[in-house]
Amino acid sequence: xxxxxxxxxxxxxxxxxxxxxxxxxxxxxxxxxxxxxxxxxxxxxxxxxxxxxxxxxxxxxxxxxxxxxxxxxxxxxxxxxxxxxxxxxxxxxxxxxxxxxxxxxxxxxxxxxxxxxxxxxxxxxxxxxxxxxxxxxxxxxxxxxxxxxxxxxxxxxxxxxxxxxxxxxxxxxxxxxxxxxxxxxxxxxxxxxxxxxxxxxxxxxxxxxxxxxxxxxxxxxxxxxxxxxxxxxxxxxxxxxxxxxxxxxxxx
Numbered sequence: 148x149x150x151x152x153x154x155x156x157x158x159x160x161x162x163x164x165x166x167x168x169x170x171x172x173x174x175x176x177x178x179x180x181x182x183x184x185x186x187x188x189x190x191x192x193x194x195x196x197x198x199x200x201x202x203x204x205x206x207x208x209x210x211x212x213x214x215x216x217x218x219x220x221x222x223x224x225x226x227x228x229x230x231x232x233x234x235x236x237x238x239x240x241x242x243x244x245x246x247x248x249x250x251x252x253x254x255x256x257x258x259x260x261x262x263x264x265x266x267x268x269x270x271x272x273x274x275x276x277x278x279x280x281x282x283x284x285x286x287x288x289x290x291x292x293x294x295x296x297x298x299x300x301x302x303x304x305x306x307x308x309x310x311x312x313x314x315x316x317x318x319x320x321x322x323x324x325x326x327x328x329x330x331x332x333x334x335x336x337x338x339x340x341x342x343x344x345x346x347x348x349x350x351x352x353x354x355x356x357x358x359x360x361x362x363x364x365x366x367x368x369x370x371x372x373x374x375x376x377x378x379x380x381x382x383x384x385x386x387x388x389x390x391x392x393x394x395x396x397x398x399x
Contacts, residue, residue: 204303206382206389207382211382215295215378219291222282223287227280236248236260238298239301246263249261253324253327257323259327260318264304266310267399269311271312271337273312273332273340274396276313278293278316278345278346279344279356280294281321289346289347289374292374292377292381297345307393309396313393313396326359342370345372
C-alpha cells in the first residue's frame, strides 16, 4: 500500500522565501516610489517653467521708465526703506514676474530684497546683480534707473535655466544691510562668483560691499556698472548686462 504524499511543511522554506522576496519587493517599491516622485517633480517643474514663460516681458524703454518713475518717487519720501522693498516684493513676486522674493528685515524698518533663478547644477555658486539705494538726493536719478534696469532684466529672464544661481538683490546703502547680505550667504554656504554692482557706485560704496563680502579672498569677479541718465540709455545697458549675467550663470 502506497503512502499518501505529505505536503511540504518545512518552515525553513517560508523563512527563506521571506528573506529573499520581501527585501526585493521593498527595493522594487522604493524604486517605483522614487520614479513617481521624480515624475511629479518634473511635471511641477514643467508647469512652473511654462507659467514663468507666460510672465516674461521683453526689456523696453517703457518698462524701464515705469519702474524708474515709481522708484524715484519712493526715494524722495521719508518711508523709502519700507516702500521700495514693498514695491520690489509685490512686483517681482510669483503673480507678476514668477519669482519667490525673499525679504530679510533688520533694524527698525529696513530690509534687503532678493529674487533668483536657482542654478540647476551649482546652486550655491552665485552670480549677483546688486543695486544700492539711500536718502542721498544727488543719486536718486541713477539709483532709480539702476533698480529699473535690474527689474527689467529679471522680468525678461524669468524661468530661464541656468547652472549657477542668478540673483537680483536690492539693499539699502548701509553697512548693516551689506552685513545682512553676507550673513545670508554664509548661512546658506554660498559663494559669490560674480558681483555686478549697478548705478556707478562710488569708491566708498564699492569698498563697503567688497570688504563685507570678502571678494578678494574668495576670488569674486567684481564689475561696477556705469550709471545711465535716461531710460533710452538704460535700454542698451540692460541688454548688455543681461548677456553678461546669463554668460556668468552659464545658461545651457
